[in-house]
Amino acid sequence: MQALRNLFVCFLLFSFLRISTTSTLDTITPSRYIRDGETLVSAGGSFELGFFSPGASEGRYLGIWYTFDTKAVVWVANRETPLGDSSGVLKVTEQGVLVLLNTSNRIVWSSNSSTTAGNPVSQLLDSGNLVVKDGNETNPDKFLWQSFDYPCDTFLPEMKLGWDSSTGLDRYVSSWRSTEDPAPGEFSLRMDRRGFPQFDTMKGAKIMATAGSWNGIYFTAYPYPPQTRENQILGYKFVLDKDEIYYEYRLLNRSMFSRYVLNPSGTAQRFTWVHQTHSWELSSTLQADQCQNYALCGAYTSCNMNVSPSCACLKGFVPKSPKDWNSGYWSGGCVRKIPLACSYGDDFLKYTGVKLPDTSSSWFDKSMSLKECKGLCLKNCSCTAYANLDIREGGTGCLLWFGNLTDIRQFNPGGGQDLYVRMAASELDGIEKKSKFNREKLLGILISSAVFLVGTLITGLILYIYGRRNSEIKESEA
Structure with missing residues (x-):
């Protein structure tokens, strides 16, 4: 009997350990880190953070992707410094700094937080934002560091694009070098602060296209009527004050997923996830025509x-x-x-x-x-x-x-x-005289056409009446 009791206790203990080691986590602390092969999953289950190799590349990168589509990578930490093997470790230090270590325990990448916290944690939020904060802090303005301040090729809902005037932080999107190399490519989407701010797609220092300035409803290069599907899905915000100049968008339906991607060819596209087909639908392209x-x-x-x-x-x-x-x-x-x-x-x-x-x-x-x-x-x-x-x-x-x-x-x-x-x-x-002449000329053409049409109808009616009367006379004589 005692043997059975001991066996039952061991079974419960094994089950508990198995559940605790396989349950998903969204947070790491100085005493709890993740290795290559382990992941963080946001509380709502939308995003996952872990190590990956894009395409046929042998390099290992720390990135964030959608849980339902692991190929849709939205952010990469070590864009220019890939790991050579699967020995990477992500930790948060006692000072509140994220560090990515290689097999030699050397820092390959780190966050650049300049402030410290008494109880630092790093958490993957359900917006796709990886943050470093003090304990249970929820105010974004008090986060020590966040990945949303350092976009890669993807512009996500609730992410700001633009300038923080108080810190000099420039948030902009930059393309991957290729589909298998997440290093910054030659194209970027950024805020031009000269004059009234506008968004430009750049190739190096050259402007390739501009979304235009914000007029309170939309960027002037992409007008749309107030009651469109775009307005029913997305909510837009443009802020211009002494502290910040930025643009962001939000999903009005939390069950939907949408993202803007600047591809290696320099084309900015918006994709929406279609649950029925389990695929991304191309919703719009910023450089759609000549x-x-x-x-x-x-x-x-x-x-x-x-x-x-x-x-x-x-x-x-x-x-x-x-x-x-x-x-x-x-x-x-x-x-x-x-x-x-x-x-x-x-x-x-x-x-x-x-x-x-x-x-x-x-x-x-x-x-x-x-x-x-x-x-x-x-x-x-x-x-x-x-x-x-x-x-x-x-x-x-x-x-x-x-x-x-x-x-x-x-x-x-x-x-x-x-x-x-x-x-x-x-x-x-x-110009006014020419416009007046053209209007008068058009009016003259319209009047002449109307007179000709009325004259034709009257002539036809007269001929019809005359012909019918002759027919009636001939019938009576017969």
């Missing part, structure tokens, strides 16, 4: 994918090099037919439904009215255009441009916003 190539048409032009050729000079402008322009080389742009007269005699021509020009040479004011904005632009000889900073509630704020206007795009009716381009008064008179 007009999204930065400054494709040069200065003082607009790009329109619905016409051919796509590039056209703004009204009152002509190609700088007609020969290049006619041969399809548009980057030289256009120049004014009539020079500006500075503040004397200048006015503005309104364009509707456009992507606003590159804002790197702009100035803005959040409280100024559109009328005040126009007056301020007229007083400055270098000011070439103005627009509302925010298009919500009828429009507020002022955005002024100085110098050349580049990267304007014409959208279909209902898309884009209004832009007011400075013109010489005499040029405006000519």
Whole structure:
């Protein structure tokens, strides 16, 4: 009997040890670390942290991926310093610093926390954010370090992209070098703080495409109606104050998963997980057509994918090099037919439904009215255009441009916003007269067509009546 009791106790103890060693953890402490082959799983079960080798690569990396798709890696710690074998260990020190150690117990990668904690822990949150914090601290502003501050090629919900002015931290996305090498590639998606901030896709130091500036609802390069599927899935936030300039998005439905990825070719794409097919669906591509190539048409032009050729000079402008322009080389742009007269005699021509020009040479004011904005632009000889900073509630704020206007795009009716381009008064008179002539010409054509149609109908009716009357006369005579 005693033997059976002992056997039962041993069985319970074995079961307890087995459960405790195989149960998932989302936290490590100075006394509890993970080795290659072990993982952390976030409390909600969405994300997993561990060691992996991308593709055919033999290097070992510490990364974070979705639990339901281990190939969808969203963050890598040692991007440029892969481990040569499977002996990696991830620890958090007593000072609150994450360290990745190799087989020689040397530090391959570490977090750069400058503050310490009395009870440091590192936890994988269900947002995909790996954090170092003091004990049970939940306030993100008090975290010692977080992976969301150091994105790789993936922009996740609740992650900030932009600048922290108080610390100088620049949060930006950078592509992998290749599908098997997570080292930073040549492409990046980052905030341009010159003038009014905008998001640029860069190849090295060269701008390849720009999402444009934020107008209170969307980035001007990607307008969408208020009631779209995009708005029903995602919520957007843009913050611009003395401490921070950043953009983030959130999932309105917590059961969904969505991510932006900047691939090794420099294309930014948004994917949404489809539970029914167990696969990622491509929801949008930031560089979807030719007009999204930065400054494709040069200065003082607009790009329109619905016409051919796509590039056209703004009204009152002509190609700088007609020969290049006619041969399809548009980057030289256009120049004014009539020079500006500075503040004397200048006015503005309104364009509707456009992507606003590159804002790197702009100035803005959040409280100024559109009328005040126009007056301020007229007083400055270098000011070439103005627009509302925010298009919500009828429009507020002022955005002024100085110098050349580049990267304007014409959208279909209902898309884009209004832009007011400075013109010489005499040029405006000519444009208005031409527009009036065209309207009168069109009206004349419509009137002539209507008269011709009515005349044709009347003539046909007369002939019909005359023919029928003759038939009736012939029938009566018979």
